[in-house]
Amino acid sequence: MQPQFERLTDDQWKGIKVFLNWQRPRKYDLREIFDAILWITRTGTQWRNLDSSFPHWKIVYYYFETWGKRGIFEQMCHTLNMTERIQLERSTEPSLLLVDSQSVKLSPMIYEDRGIDGNKKINGRKRQILVDVVGRIWKAKVHAAHQHDGVEGIGLLENITEQIPGVKKIMGDKAYRGSFAEAVEMTGLVFETPVRPKGTKGFAVEAKRWVVEETVQNSVSGEKFITFTKNTHESMKGKKKEDFDYQNFEQQAIKAMYEGKSLEQALGPLLKRLVEASLQGEMQSHLESEKASGAPNRRNGKTGKTVRSRFGPLEVETPRDRSGTYEPVLIPKHERRLGNSVEQKILSMYSMGMSYRQIQSHLQELYSVELSEAQLTNITDKILPVVEEWRNRPLESLYAIVWLDAIHYKVRHEGRVVNRAIYCIIGVNMEGKKDVLGLYVSENEGSKFWLQVMTQLQQRGVQDILITCIDNLKGFAEAVETIFPQTEVQLCVVHQIRNSLKYVGSKHQKEFMRDLKQVYQAPDESLARVKLEALKEKWGKLYPVVIESWENNWDRLTRYFQYPAAIRRIIYTTNTVEGFHRQLRKVTKTKSAFTSDNALMKLLFLAIENITEKWTSPLQNWSLTFSQLDIYFRDRIRIHLRQ
Numbered sequence: 001m002q003p004q005f006e007r008l009t010d011d012q013w014k015g016i017k018v019f020l021n022w023q024r025p026r027k028y029d030l031r032e033i034f035d036a037i038l039w040i041t042r043t044g045t046q047w048r049n050l051d052s053s054f055p056h057w058k059i060v061y062y063y064f065e066t067w068g069k070r071g072i073f074e075q076m077c078h079t080l081n082m083t084e085r086i087q088l089e090r091s092t093e094p095s096l097l098l099v100d101s102q103s104v105k106l107s108p109m110i111y112e113d114r115g116i117d118g119n120k121k122i123n124g125r126k127r128q129i130l131v132d133v134v135g136r137i138w139k140a141k142v143h144a145a146h147q148h149d150g151v152e153g154i155g156l157l158e159n160i161t162e163q164i165p166g167v168k169k170i171m172g173d174k175a176y177r178g179s180f181a182e183a184v185e186m187t188g189l190v191f192e193t194p195v196r197p198k199g200t201k202g203f204a205v206e207a208k209r210w211v212v213e214e215t216v217q218n219s220v221s222g223e224k225f226i227t228f229t230k231n232t233h234e235s236m237k238g239k240k241k242e243d244f245d246y247q248n249f250e251q252q253a254i255k256a257m258y259e260g261k262s263l264e265q266a267l268g269p270l271l272k273r274l275v276e277a278s279l280q281g282e283m284q285s286h287l288e289s290e291k292a293s294g295a296p297n298r299r300n301g302k303t304g305k306t307v308r309s310r311f312g313p314l315e316v317e318t319p320r321d322r323s324g325t326y327e328p329v330l331i332p333k334h335e336r337r338l339g340n341s342v343e344q345k346i347l348s349m350y351s352m353g354m355s356y357r358q359i360q361s362h363l364q365e366l367y368s369v370e371l372s373e374a375q376l377t378n379i380t381d382k383i384l385p386v387v388e389e390w391r392n393r394p395l396e397s398l399y400a401i402v403w404l405d406a407i408h409y410k411v412r413h414e415g416r417v418v419n420r421a422i423y424c425i426i427g428v429n430m431e432g433k434k435d436v437l438g439l440y441v442s443e444n445e446g447s448k449f450w451l452q453v454m455t456q457l458q459q460r461g462v463q464d465i466l467i468t469c470i471d472n473l474k475g476f477a478e479a480v481e482t483i484f485p486q487t488e489v490q491l492c493v494v495h496q497i498r499n500s501l502k503y504v505g506s507k508h509q510k511e512f513m514r515d516l517k518q519v520y521q522a523p524d525e526s527l528a529r530v531k532l533e534a535l536k537e538k539w540g541k542l543y544p545v546v547i548e549s550w551e552n553n554w555d556r557l558t559r560y561f562q563y564p565a566a567i568r569r570i571i572y573t574t575n576t577v578e579g580f581h582r583q584l585r586k587v588t589k590t591k592s593a594f595t596s597d598n599a600l601m602k603l604l605f606l607a608i609e610n611i612t613e614k615w616t617s618p619l620q621n622w623s624l625t626f627s628q629l630d631i632y633f634r635d636r637i638r639i640h641l642r643q
Helices: 010-019 030-043 057-070 072-087 149-157 179-186 209-221 230-235 246-258 268-292 341-351 356-367 373-381 384-391 447-459 476-483 493-501 506-520 525-539 544-552 565-571 575-588 597-612 622-632 634-641
Strands: 096-105 115-117 122-131 137-144 169-171 190-192 299-307 314-321 398-413 416-428 434-442 464-470 488-491
Touching: 010 030, 010 072, 030 057, 057 072, 072 137, 096 149, 122 149, 137 149, 149 179, 179 190, 268 314, 356 373, 373 597, 384 597, 398 575, 398 597, 398 634, 416 447, 416 575, 416 597, 434 447, 434 597, 447 476, 464 476, 464 565, 464 634, 476 488, 488 493, 493 506, 493 544, 506 525, 525 544, 565 622, 575 597, 622 634
Parallel strands: 096 169, 169 190, 398 464, 464 488
Antiparallel strands: 096 122, 115 122, 122 137, 299 314, 398 416, 416 434
């Protein structure tokens, strides 16, 4: 039986297409691609069995992987959730999330990390999800099935209050007590275990709890995602009726629309009522917690203020307490905009390279929020102090490997466009984890400025670097060795090869490269020297400049020969920092020229934040690499390990 599936509506597609790059024509319809991904995820079908009405599965998987790495898919799904909640007449973000897990059996031919779930006797992997009460999945995590729900589930809480600012409570079963519940409370949220209905025996549906169970089942059974459940309706029975005249509100709303007012303006009174009711609930919870801790406190009237929202200005009355310890969550003190997640969404869109005009269009279409370019600039300028703090943060005293290179951009300065070199430094600490140590701006790439950069690294706490990898800029190596005299400087072999081929005729390049490979791929330095002499004898008369360049830089080009293969693979080229530059260009490629140095630094910083979020694991085979480094640099490593 064909599983039920609904393609995106025009409104849904309109809300999420702004996250995609439309600067160039595409062979495939991106809407069809996204529909295909939803078909896969909602039916549980294997990629190879993708329905023939969609593009080929390899094309779809390419986009799925690309969007996932860039964080685009998560943003699109987040926007879909918000859109569908609005259609259900709910707030854009949930206040209650439900957590649960499900173990899935894997084929023995799949060599992913897996384990045996002892309770369900399943050998495979386990998925953990956070869903709201209408069955929308907001966060998910996959891990080996034998790992404990409560411990691994903590990963779901990473940045949860920033990504879903409206959440107040998380509900889960007994497996999530302990570490997970403590982690929830550390984020400022409330953890609750569903209570079994009194007087029941055997199996019984617990209020709200069944939503997450049904969502887990539907995520692989092919059924349509649920919107609301009978059990949720039953859990709401018996609640006290709110003191709000909905009949009068309906009449007033209809009258307002007949007077030419927008739907948003007509719904303003209802939103005011809901906001004030939420603030009263916050105050009641605060007073109860104060009472439990023994602190005397009580209500102390209200204070009014005007806040901006998508429904227009709202006059809201915020409750006060006698001791002054109440801190509103929905509308924090001094906040004048309802839903502070708007600024976070603006920064998120800006970090993906969207222009102010694109951001304005997106906010107007999806949230009915109008902001000028000056207002958007003020919002993005709020991160400048954070950027400055990040650029001057203290660093570790010892780094195993550091790559240094520059990337160039055009910036408007005093009425003309000038070139700016952004000096990027990426380091690997003694745990094998990469980090961007700093960004430095200069008008061009020169050895004098690199000397200043090295000095600033030293001032920020770096005492020693074992190995640095650089290109063959004149005076570059000397600048590094001046500040860190014990550092081994390895020139990038790939840069040297590229520079060599510039001076070799096109008809000789293939043959020349075959001979040159025998030099830099030799097993040791002595044999490489013999191969260089053979290269010189064959090509020296035709291309003396190329051979002379290799001979002059031989000492620093061949440093990697003294190390085992695990270290050689990492240090013989600056591909690590160049790969990082390619990721930056994906974000900045739509900018022909930046309006100022600050505009450039803001976008680069936000892009780096997105890129480095995934740098959580050490380099491949780092334990082996570290043990080999320890052999060569034992004394220097031991000094810093004792600090």
